[in-house]
Amino acid sequence: AQSVAQPEDQVNVAEGNPLTVKCTYSVSGNPYLFWYVQYPNRGLQFLLKYITGDNLVKGSYGFEAEFNKSQTSFHLKKPSALVSDSALYFCAVRVGTGGSYIPTFGRGTSLIVHP
Amino acid sequence: DSGVTQTPKHLITATGQRVTLRCSPRSGDLSVYWYQQSLDQGLQFLIHYYNGEERAKGNILERFSAQQFPDLHSELNLSSLELGDSALYFCASSPRLAGVVDTQYFGPGTRLTVL
Numbered sequence: 001a002q003s004v005a006q007p008e009d010q011v012n013v014a015e016g017n018p019l020t021v022k023c024t025y026s027v028s029g030n031p032y033l034f035w036y037v038q039y040p041n042r043g044l045q046f047l048l049k050y051i052t053g054d055n056l057v058k059g060s061y062g063f064e065a066e067f068n069k070s071q072t073s074f075h076l077k078k079p080s081a082l083v084s085d086s087a088l089y090f091c092a093v094r095v096g097t098g099g100s101y102i103p104t105f106g107r108g109t110s111l112i113v114h115p
Numbered sequence: 116d117s118g119v120t121q122t123p124k125h126l127i128t129a130t131g132q133r134v135t136l137r138c139s140p141r142s143g144d145l146s147v148y149w150y151q152q153s154l155d156q157g158l159q160f161l162i163h164y165y166n167g168e169e170r171a172k173g174n175i176l177e178r179f180s181a182q183q184f185p186d187l188h189s190e191l192n193l194s195s196l197e198l199g200d201s202a203l204y205f206c207a208s209s210p211r212l213a214g215v216v217d218t219q220y221f222g223p224g225t226r227l228t229v230l
Contacts, residue, residue, distance in 0.1 A: 032215050043117065043205055043221035044158075051216045090158065094215040101213035102148075102171055107157040 002027040004093050006106035013081045014114050021076040021109045023091030033074040034092040034103065035065055044090060050074060061085070081113045118142065119208050121222035129230055133194040136225045140187055140208030146170075147189040148209075148219060149181055153202040164189055165212045196229045203227075 003026045013019045025031055032051055036044040048059025055067045065076045076089060088110050092103040118141035128134055140147050149161040151174075160173035164183035175181075178196075183189040193200060203226050207219040 034218070036221075043119070043223045044207075044219075045117070046218045046220070049216070049218060096215050100171075101215045102160055102163060102173065103219065105158040105160075 002031075002093055002095050002100060002104050004091050004104050004106040006089075006091055006109045008109050009107075010110045010112065012112050012114065015083050016080050019078050019081040019085070019111065019113070021089050021091075021111060023074045023076065023106060025072050025074065025091075025093045027093055027095045029095045031074075032094045032096070033065075033067060034094070035059065035063070035074075035076050036090045036092065036105075038088040038090065038108070040087075047076070047089075081111075083113050083115055086111055086113045117220040117222065119206060119220050119222035121204075121206055121225050123225060124223065125226050125228070127228045127230065128196060130196055130198060132196050132229075133192065134196065134227065136191040136193070136204050136206075136227075138189045138191070138206030138208075138222055140189070140206075141220050144208035144210050144220070145187065146209045146212060146214075146217075147183055147187070148207045149175075149189070149191050150205045150207065151202045152205060152224070156202075158205075161191070170212065193227070198229050201227055201229045 034049045035047040050067045058064045088108045091106040120139045145166045147164045151159045161175040163171040181191045203224045205224045207221045209217040
């Protein structure tokens, strides 16, 4: 079975500081990893994904994520946080062979950026 | 704008009633996924349709059913509603059947309140 853990329900960061939202996964087979963001009263929006190749993936709005196979992690990062980044962030994993193509989502991490 | 539309945006109804939620996928997408989002359960996969056929089921109650029509729009039917069914219901679309590298595009959701 595949699973995703987002160990922090909430992350607080000051505007201008770097931010990290953590995600770890457990799969049998090669993982395909996704980050989505949900603003209040909106649907989930795609940020970035890791399929293969370079472990550092760049996405929308200045976000990036680093795939670490040995630590089974895919943490979301941004060098300088904005108040407008405050939202709910979801990590998701899909698996090709040996798993389900249906995405498994983490429970979400609320990011709060303070002015 | 993801290109996925959902109606209605809000729905308030009473216990025991039946409602229908509608989703139109992005142009060209053949896969439609339904999810339920609640505070205590997070984002739960309900069901997946591809080109009119049911392809995968998740944590979907027997009181719930769905279908995908020839024009590819999908409907989620919820019957004998209970207070615990109050949640946000999202649909998401993607191009292929089991494209594990495909991004899912989410609609804005329908907020269901059961009184």
